[in-house]
Amino acid sequence: MTTPNPQNSSTLLRPNKPVGIVGYGAYVPRYRLPAREVARIWTGGKGGLPIKEKAVPGLDEDVITMSIEAARNAMARAQIDPVELRAVWVGSESHPYAVKPTSTLVAEAIGAVPNTQAADWEFACKAGTEALVAAMGLVGSGMAHYAMAVGMDTAQGKPGDALEYTAGAGGAAYIVGPAEESLAIINASYSYVTDTPDFWRREYQKYPEHGMRFTGEPAYFKHITEAATALMQAAGTSPADYKWCVLHQPNTKFPQRVAAQLGFSPEQIAPGLLVPVIGNTYAGAAMIGLTGVLDIAQPGDRILMVSFGSGAGSDAFDILVTDKLPERRGRATTTQAYIARRTEIDYATYVRFRGKLQMK
Amino acid sequence: MEIARHWRLKQQRYGLVGEVCPHCDYKIFPPRDVCPNCGDEAKTQYAFSGKGEVFSFTTIYEAPTGYDANAPYTVAIVKLDEGPMVTAQLTDLGDQPIEIGMPVEMVTRKMRNDGDERGIIVYGYKFRPFGFVPQR
Amino acid sequence: MTDIVIAGIGQTEVGEHWELSLRELAYRAIKAATIDGGGLKPQALFVGNMLALNLSNQAHLGALLADYAGLPGIEAVSVEAAGASGAAALRQGYLAIASGMVDVALVVGVEKFTDKVGPDVEAAVATAADSDYEAMQGLTATAQAAIIMRRYMYEYSVPANGFAGFAITAHANGAGNPYAMFRKAIKPEAYARAEMVSEPVNMFDAAPNADGAAALLLTRRDLLPKSYPHPLVRIAGLGAATDTLALHDRHDPLWFQSAQLSTERALKKAGIQLDQLNFFEYHDVFSIYAALALEAAGFAERGQGWSLAANGAISLKGRIPCATLGGLKARGFPGGASGVYQAVEAALQLRGSAGANQIVGARYGLIQSLGGPASTAVSAILEKVD
Missing domain, CATH: 3.40.47.10 (Thiolase/Chalcone synthase)
Structure with missing residues (x-):
């Protein structure tokens, strides 16, 4: 065996050319299903609730339409010409088609066609951050000046299942570009993956299966902890160096607990912890959490974001806000404005909106 | 199946791409070969901002085939800021009352299936109330 | 000739x-x-x-x-x-x-x-609209009329039930037509209570x-x-005209330009003035279309067409009797056959064979048939020849 090159053996994913976020945009659909409505139907109202309510897409919405809106918001903040995008990548586990890309339609709608890469990504709840890492690589290598990565979901939960309380809808789009044009620089990322069967959905199945308590320790907690720890170790940082921390958020408790275990305070995770009011947006979860932070962060703030996707893996990001953020964030709708735009629905309406009524 | 037709109209459907008359600067949507204002030939593309106001509206309870699964829904004539009017569904209304003159903005939504659920999903413009966006 | x-x-x-x-x-x-x-x-x-x-x-x-x-x-x-x-x-x-x-x-x-x-009929009727830009939005013929009617009521401050007179007149006249679908007069209360089809078009504002x-x-x-x-009975004058197919393409969606043009052309051909007409078979597939037809022909000022129905001017003994055998509203709307029904009914009036609904001394009758929201209008003046 040859001796590994120290450069090659670094576990960090860091491009040669510094990159960052030049634009970001969120989307949350208007409708909300309170968790107590699910409990009313399935448990007679008994038992604790994992969140307050979740966002539900309207009858005319899906991952394509939601990605388009988030992408438009990102474009509005970046103020770049869409023809300069060399990638439009959408990560989701609810792509509307089994075969036919979400990304080409999103690219067409924002005017990015035809000189662009387009692809759909899938890795349970970290499909979006996967695309984000790839965008860093594409831009950081010099292959592209700008690349867009979207994480968006209209998550599925089997009626009556624990996931039905939380399976929400929403996500975010990011435009990655050169660090000098960025509202936040991505210093580095780190990915940690293993084969861990905590959650899956087989082909042709409408709803996913999950390992109940197995989804906790060996899956969510293990991967987030390892990814966050490894990134901080390689970067030489500790939780105190970060003003904010954004974690994948399948429910309210998990991110609170893992944050505490890692040494982050409730204040550090507060602006990025949206799951109580929009639910688990799966591939969009960490990505939209970060938009909540960027909506309020100040130049110089450092942010740690760690996603988690079942199956399983985590992507961790070390992000530094620049002085370009305050001016740009005002150019599009804030995540909190989307959250405040809210119409509560009952379980029956939810059943109709989500296509759970047997029509034939 | 009408895939070629839907494909052909994608710029109009996704981006409200119309025309500006090169002779009289009149903004045209939907695009047409002859400017309705000056009668000269028009073909210069022009993307509309998607902002406008409700000229009039109603709600459809008895919908045509292909739209019945979404009924009731609201259809309006929207007067675009650039001038032309367009027929479009209003969406994301929640419990919000609609009024003539209400500002709206374009969004891209699912319109219908091409045929049944085995066909392509047709996407296009709808409008929704404008105003929850922070004003600058 | x-x-x-x-x-x-x-x-x-x-x-x-x-x-x-x-x-x-x-x-x-x-x-x-x-x-x-x-x-x-x-x-x-x-x-x-x-x-x-x-x-x-x-x-x-x-x-x-x-x-x-x-x-x-x-x-x-x-x-x-x-x-x-x-x-x-x-x-x-x-x-x-x-x-x-x-x-x-x-x-x-x-x-x-x-x-x-059901939905297949709505879809078929919607093919008369602009398929790419109107029907694609799920628009129906009734919804299109409702959009016009709402705007009209808004611009001209028409009171609720302001259009009641169209249905009341039509149904009263339908009672005297053995070929009509509905042959029973209705009361104003029935109109006021009627279920909405597409607000503000109610069940009595839309022909069946x-x-x-x-x-x-x-x-x-x-x-x-x-x-x-x-x-x-001779055809004294005939005029046909078109307007934009899509309603949204009109500068003024509250004005039926083709109805005006076709009426003018028919009058000119017949060589008569509007006030020589003894009755008007209009295309009252929706009450609002009847109001706009009255305005386009010149029987009413803009924004006042509805008041002719409200004040009785369109009844059999009124200034300009309309829908004399029930119109589309009470006789029924047999789609593309409507214009021929109007001609048959006008001929009956001019022959003096309209029974209880006879307009005494009728010499000139105007019929007008519309395609969509007057995207096409065909007007004809029939005359009783001595």
Whole structure:
């Protein structure tokens, strides 16, 4: 065996050319299903609730339409010409088609066609951050000046299942570009993956299966902890160096607990912890959490974001806000404005909106 | 199946791409070969901002085939800021009352299936109330 | 040029004819018109129809109906202009005779709505709108009328129930028409209580889609048999016009430009003034269209069309009686046959055969048929010839 090159053996994913976020945009659909409505139907109202309510897409919405809106918001903040995008990548586990890309339609709608890469990504709840890492690589290598990565979901939960309380809808789009044009620089990322069967959905199945308590320790907690720890170790940082921390958020408790275990305070995770009011947006979860932070962060703030996707893996990001953020964030709708735009629905309406009524 | 037709109209459907008359600067949507204002030939593309106001509206309870699964829904004539009017569904209304003159903005939504659920999903413009966006 | 006269008229009752096909309906009207016309033999058949292609999967109605009606070999063609199809066919029949190429023309309007039901009918009717930019949005004909009506009420401050007079007049008149779908007068309270179809269009503001066929036998006056049994009715003037297909493409969606143009053209051809008209068979498929037609023709100022219904001016004894045999509202809306029904009804008035609904001393009647929101308008002035 040859001796590994120290450069090659670094576990960090860091491009040669510094990159960052030049634009970001969120989307949350208007409708909300309170968790107590699910409990009313399935448990007679008994038992604790994992969140307050979740966002539900309207009858005319899906991952394509939601990605388009988030992408438009990102474009509005970046103020770049869409023809300069060399990638439009959408990560989701609810792509509307089994075969036919979400990304080409999103690219067409924002005017990015035809000189662009387009692809759909899938890795349970970290499909979006996967695309984000790839965008860093594409831009950081010099292959592209700008690349867009979207994480968006209209998550599925089997009626009556624990996931039905939380399976929400929403996500975010990011435009990655050169660090000098960025509202936040991505210093580095780190990915940690293993084969861990905590959650899956087989082909042709409408709803996913999950390992109940197995989804906790060996899956969510293990991967987030390892990814966050490894990134901080390689970067030489500790939780105190970060003003904010954004974690994948399948429910309210998990991110609170893992944050505490890692040494982050409730204040550090507060602006990025949206799951109580929009639910688990799966591939969009960490990505939209970060938009909540960027909506309020100040130049110089450092942010740690760690996603988690079942199956399983985590992507961790070390992000530094620049002085370009305050001016740009005002150019599009804030995540909190989307959250405040809210119409509560009952379980029956939810059943109709989500296509759970047997029509034939 | 009408895939070629839907494909052909994608710029109009996704981006409200119309025309500006090169002779009289009149903004045209939907695009047409002859400017309705000056009668000269028009073909210069022009993307509309998607902002406008409700000229009039109603709600459809008895919908045509292909739209019945979404009924009731609201259809309006929207007067675009650039001038032309367009027929479009209003969406994301929640419990919000609609009024003539209400500002709206374009969004891209699912319109219908091409045929049944085995066909392509047709996407296009709808409008929704404008105003929850922070004003600058 | 010699007068072109309506020698024969025929119609079927308007309604849900579950047991009758499109061709059978058409034949009944043709047969009635042929008998009424005293045995004149047509050389050409003009069919007015809007929806057979969608609702009966049937094109090529000219050959079908010529064959089925026992008129083998004659020239036959169908004419389509949405709800104005029948009147457009009348126009074609008139032109054929006026050109000198045809001596006797048969015009039949036929519509068979009930071979499909529900959403399929809405979808078929919506094909008359701009498919790419209106129907694509799920727009229906009723919704289009509702959009116009709401804006009209907003701009002209029309009170709630301001349009009631249209339905009340139509239903009162329908009571005297044995061919009408509805033959019962309604009270203002019934209108006020009516369920909304598409706000602000309520159940009584929209005419019912129904099956029906009507036919006319046209010829030159000099070709009539000496024994011709009816008072003579001639076509004094005919005018046709178009407007944008899509409502949103109009600068002024509250003005029926094609209705104005076609009326003007018909009046000019007839050489008469508006105030010489004794009645007006308008296209009241929706109350708002009746109001706009009154304004376009010049019977009312802009924004005031509804008040003619509210103040009784359109009733049988009013200033300008309208929908004298029930109109589309009470007689029923047999789609592309409507314009031919209007001509049949006007002829009955001018012959003095309108029974209890007779307009005494009627000499000139205006009929006007619209396709969509007056994207097409065909107007005709019929005259009783002494």
